[in-house]
Amino acid sequence: MIEFKNVSASYDGELPILRDVSFLIPDGDFVAFVGTNGAGKSTTMRLINGLLKPSSGQVLIDSVPTTQLRTSQLAAKVGFLFQNPDRQICCSSVREELLFGFRAQGRADAEAKAKVDAMIERFGFDGDAEPFLLNRGTRQLLALASIIVMEPPVVVLDEPTTGLDFRECAKVMDVIAELSACGTTVIMVCHDMEVVADYAKRVIAITAGQVVADGETFAVLRDREVLARTHLLPPQMVDVSLRLAEDGAVAAASPAALADTLDEMTDALAAAAGACERTGAR
């Protein structure tokens, strides 16, 4: 469980970047942090992994303030994926990269090597390949794999899909969805509202260092006021359903006006077309 209690934070001790931020993320949650550039999302992630300490308030991991946790204790609880995999990758082979975390903890034993082999198999990596010669999407997957091989209960992902094409993005997000399905707590910063809509259970919207919305994904993404305050465009299907209701094309409470996904919109339109046909036939 991760809890922010009235957290304020600053890089220079003067200019506040986060102001009085509070939220609680229970085990197993999948939360996306959204907001404009400079809102304070990455700063929030740095507070979770202990790279930054609050100037006031508390960041608690399993009820223990990060100020009381050693870096190694924090690293065991929270795996952190940087936006740019090249900031993370440092070894000369894929296998060594996956073993790096175990070596750092002094436990590169047979069990660790077996976990690395399983990860190589799962991702279809070439264990001897040189990481920097891999393409961007595969380097991102390697950076992700090198975190999840350590099996942290929480993973923090700072814009995990930036710079990836559609297929690479889906591959990375499917791995993350699988982690979430297996009970790992997932906390990600994401600028792509389609990805947020497809994967996150909950959205926390930040603007100017303050939380302006915290709720179920579509409750937040359908809130025009929140979208305006955070300068975000909703996912396409949400935009279509909101506009249908706003333009009076369908009733505000109709299934088409409430559709969050393509499937829901297709069902709503098919049902409406069926009803029209029946009315016309009478």
Ligand SMILES: Nc1ncnc2c1ncn2[C@@H]1O[C@H](COP(=O)(O)OP(=O)(O)OP(=O)(O)O)[C@@H](O)[C@H]1O
């Ligand atoms: N290392 C740092 N030193 C000083 N100021 C910083 C540092 N990192 C970020 N900031 C400032 O803190 C503010 C919030 O930055 P942060 O990176 O948390 O925002 P963000 O919401 O993640 O934005 P983006 O989406 O662009 O990554 C910005 O004004 C930024 O310039």
